Amino acid sequence: MNVLNPDDRQKNEALQAVLSIAEMLVSRDRDSRTTQETPPAASMAQQLVELTCVILGCDAAFMALSASVTECLQIEATSGFAPEQEHELMQRFEHIRLSNCFKDPSMLAHLAGGRTFVLDLTLPSTQDWRSDSSKREALIMPLLLQSQLAGVIALYRADHRFTTTDISLGQTLAKLAGLVMERERLFHEREEARSQELAQKETHRRMDEFLDLASHELRTPLTTIKGNLTLARRFIVSCLDELPPENNTIRSRLQEIQTMLERADYQTEIQNRLLGDLLDVTSVQKRILKMNLSLCDLARIVHRVVEEHRSTAAMRTIQLELPETRPITIIADASHIGHVLSIYLSNALKFSPRESLVLVQLQLSGQHAHVAVHDEGPGIPLEEQEHVWERFYRVPGIERRTGSSVGLGLGLHLCRKIIEQHNGQVGLESQPGAGSIFWFRLPLHVSLRS
Secondary structure (H helix, E strand, O other), rough: OOOOOOHHHHHHHHHHHHHHHHHHHOOOOOOOOOOOOOOOHHHHHHHHHHHHHHHHOEEEEEEEEEOOOOEEEEEEEEEEOOHHHHHHHHHOOOOOOOOHOOOOOHHHHHHHOOEEEEEEEOHHHHHOOOOOOOEEEEEEEEEOOEEEEEEEEEEEOOOOOOOOOHHHHHHHHHHHHHHHHHHHHHHHHHHHHHHHHHHHHHHHHHHHHHHHHHHHHHHHHHHHHHHHHHHHHHHHHHHHHHHOOOHHHHHHHHHHHHHHHHHHHHHHHHHHHHHHHHHHHHHHOOOOOOOEEEEEEEEEEHHHHHHHHHHHHOOOOEEEEEOOOOOEEEEEEEHHHHHHHHHHHHHHHHHOOOOOEEEEEEEEEEEEEEEEEEOOOOOOHHHHHHHOOOOOOOOOOOOOOOOOOOOOOHHHHHHHHHHHHHOEEEEEEOOOOOOOEEEEEEEHHHHHHH
């Protein structure tokens, strides 16, 4: 049996340590840990410090990383220190920032450039780095994460000084350690993203169940309220017709009641529309939203929706521009397409000044029909535009100018889903202070395609 001499044994241990660090870098399997055990990041730091000590033949070492909030150095792992020395190190560095941990600025520049250097511990300016009187030098290795200096590994020897070979090897190990720490960071980011995705899916599933239940439970009482309001309005009209002309006081009171009933009926209609959106959104999520597709004239749909809004918003100016080509034939569910335009138009009216113009355009563009609603509202910041199509999203800081403030942030999400089911696209063009253009595009029937 061959017996290794001390030098060979040390080289063998160093080689095994290097292989262990390399294995940490490439291994995909995680060691079995429970939530009660050492956190993965701390465990990884401890392994790196211990293995680096073995490779460079050091007596002691520690890893310090810059805290994300305070930027002060935090001791993440130690090796070879007595408990009282370790405690003293932690207290010493908890108030020292990475940016000013060296009196000589060039040292920090060396670390930021990924270079390892030897620190002379006999100088008064390096007293913070001294572990005990027997250590005269420390090898300082940088830890770079995403090309930024994030911390250091400090190594100590009691018997002899660090050589240029040690410095070169330390520089290589520093790069390897940085890669291991970066891999660990990316792994945890991926795990966190995966956990958030699963949590979001579960939240959406429960929300869909709630919306489905709530919308069906609310349908019956709203229908009852709507029916009773209709009967009450008819009764008031009948009373007014039968009332003698000279009873002005009673007539005035009945007319006041009639006005209040009309307002209540209008609010009930708003609730019904919200409820309909809830039902449609839950149907979309379950992929059971029914589409009664048929040949229809998009120009007629657009004209009908605009006229409906002109009658309910008589004080507003809604301009309509239609192409001369008629009919604009598409294969679609006319009711759903009309609902999409109605949501666009309602939003334009709500978020723009009462005296401003709202323009609705229908244009032909190649093999598609393009419908756009222009308003003179506050506009939507670029960073918010991609989110307006999400469920329950409402742009912050934008107040409604007219109309009801009731809204769930479902309308535009529903619009996108409906148009996509028609093989179309939705879009938005907007700048803060310059209004918005919401549009959708649908494929024309083959008879109209150029």
